[in-house]
Amino acid sequence: MLFNTGTFAIFFIIVFISYWLFLKNSVKWQNLFLLVASYVFYGWWDWRFLSLIFLSSLSDYLIALKIDAPIKPKSAKIWVTISIAINLIMLGFFKYYNFFVDSFIDLFALFDVELSKRSLNIILPVGISFYTFQTMSYTIDVYRKQLKATRDFVSFFAFVSFFPQLVAGPIERASNLLGQFYIKRQFDYEKSAIAMRQILWGLFQKVVVADNVGVVVNQIFDNYQQQSGFSLILGAMLFSFQIYGDFAGYSNIAVGVARLLGFQLMQNFQSPYFSQNITEIWRRWHISLSTWLRDYLYTPLAIKTRNWGSFGIAFSTMLTFLLCGLWHGAAWKFVIFGAFHGIALTYDIFTKKTRKKWRKQIHQKIYDPISILLTFSYWTFTLIIFRAQSAKDAFIYLKSIINKPLFTPDDLSLAGLKLTMVGIVVFFMAFDYMGRNKTFAIETTGKPWPNIGRFAFYAFLVFLIFLFFQTDGDAFIYFQF
Amino acid sequence: MNQQTLLSELSEIFNEVLDKEGIVLKPDTHAGDIEEWDSLTHIQLIVAIEKHYKIRFTSLEIQHWKNVGDICQSILDKTM
Structure with a gap:
């Protein structure tokens, strides 16, 4: 769903009216609604890749809680490495697999070694470079003790998938955006x-x-x-x-x-x-x-x-x-x-x-x-x-x-x-x-x-x-x- | 060594590394307060501080710092 299309205009009018008219008294319902709206927004392009956002969000939600619990610094380091690895493997496979395989084949060809082509027909999930960076920074901040891990599942998932910036940024930090999901939002005309x-x-x-x-x-x-x-x-x-x-x-x-x-x-x-x-x-x-x-x-x-x-x-x-x-x-x-x-x-x-x-x-x-x-x-x-x-x-x-x-x-x-x-x-x-x-x-x-x-x-x-x-x-x- | 002595010593190091005069550090001074204190000079400051006090900070320690007060605390932890 592109911002400069009629589909988005209709989608946003529905979201805007429901959000301020029917849900204004409950932050929890507003957050849940934003989460659903964000998944609809992304799923409009290809619903199958919602599983990637879900997986990335879930792993960082759980790992950050692990890191924030009283554990040894060495264990915290292992957990943050796992979180980074999950995100980078996802990004690496969907975005760079063919690039690395082709470059590897080309490198061997320089030495007259012919390798059979193993490129896969991979679709690049829209915005993957943006949301993986966003969720990774959250876990790293928790590891660096610059942030407390959240137990608010809905807010965290809404933070990762927040539709205005999901597919092309700005790549938000949890220290700026996540906290805004906890507080009551008032409609402000100015x-x-x-x-x-x-x-x-x-x-x-x-x-x-x-x-x-x-x-x-x-x-x-x-x-x-x-x-x-x-x-x-x-x-x-x-x-x-x-x-x-x-x-x-x-x-x-x-x-x-x-x-x-x-x-x-x-x-x-x-x-x-x-x-x-x-x-x-x-x-x-x-x-x-x-x-x-x-x-x-x-x-x-x-x-x-x-x-x-x-x-x-x-x-x-x-x-x-x-x-x-x-x-x-x-x-x-x-x-x-x-x-x-x-x-x-x-x-x-x-x-x-x-x-x-x-x-x-x-x-x-x-x-x-x-x-x-x-x-x-x-x-x-x-x-x-x-x-x-x-x-x-x-x-x-x-x-x-x-x-x-x-x-x-x-x-x-x-x-x-x-x-x-x-x-x-x-x-x-x-x-x-x-x-x-x-x-x-x-x-x-x-x-x-x-x-x-x-x-x-x-x-x-x-x-x-x-x-x-x-x-x-x-x-x-x-x-x- | 108390925090006041430390702050005046650090101010001298900052003046030298940042090629400036008149920087007077306070515990709540942070990178946003001094124009020349950017991601590049930050590394140069760390090296200069480590050399001066003959100490070595860990990466995690450095990344926890939010202001000069935090730097002072790390130095005191290592030199006391």
Whole structure:
């Protein structure tokens, strides 16, 4: 069930009315209802995979209770390892089995050893990378004594499967979300109005920006060998805005929908394209994943290797980003994507003091915009690897940017469409910049205006959404992860 | 060694590692209070503290810390 469909709209209206009208006096019934609604939401796509969410939730619910009971530290360590193993085996089988088997066969083929192909026809369960990370972090937090294990079965299962953020995040921490299931939620008009604004902006990002820019991006990437250098650069840049609109749009709708039900989810994006280095981008892009990786992968690794000096830091950073790349998909292109980010972050770490000096010497008014531009260019370059069909295609795409003529007469054929897309992106980025310190771009837009002006602005966004609505709009890109 | 002495010694270590002046730590100071105290410098701080007091923290111990007070307690547990 996609957020930008009529089915979801009907589903949510039913949930919203029942939740606030019939169940408002009982937190327990509300939680049970949310659990059932979440399983219906997920089961709509494929009910068979509900068993995976159930298994992941059950194992972490029970194991966390075991760890929290008075047991020896060694036993607690064994239990947390079992919990991580269950989740990673599930994720590994459904997402990476074919990738590892194929890579293994290819490796042997390099030495002229032919192995028979044993790939399986495995369907990737939607959102598996998101909810396994969410439930794993709960058990690890209990193991680290940062959290008490819950005995509230329904709340915990609802926390793992909470439908607004189940399939594409934000990857919530139990320390933020689980506790919200225990307390009474009151319908709040002010908060609901903010939620509606956030959903509206999320729909704009997805329907107007991502789906439309995506049409041009697909045309360029699908026929990249026939494109001019300019078209290839434009295609790559537009993809940067497509993926941002797509994913940040989903997150905004998710946070807004949760807000309408009285829950506060974490902020997942904060104007990442105005960052001055790749480290900063990762602090502002998919924040729930980057902080997850920081807390559960990078920091433990860096602590373990702290006596290796600078090499330990570089090693932990590289490994974290190689796995971050692999988290995005079971293909070598994602590993390479991660490697380029690992390299950039390592560069950032070791040049921090030098860059500070440069900023002083050059003057920040010149240094800052150049940094933003260079950071965005590097980001866009890595996204070519991300978007191309394979690592090989990405390489040819990049080579073509240099080898092909900069302009060809064909560039004029879609000039109008391309110009419209650039216009949409400029509009999007202008609001993104103005709202860069807010939890979402238009959080306070129009607040000081008279009501009529504010509503005219919202109506204009709604008009754009209907005007640019693509009946064959793509599913959210991050669903495949 | 009491907590006050420890706090002033730790403040010196923080100033040196974070390349800053005037950091005065309190038991409730946490990473969010000092801009330069991020996931990278956190590791550098741990190494510097371990070297200064000739002690070794366990990974679990480090991950339990929520603020400077917790760091002080870990040091006191190991040096007293």
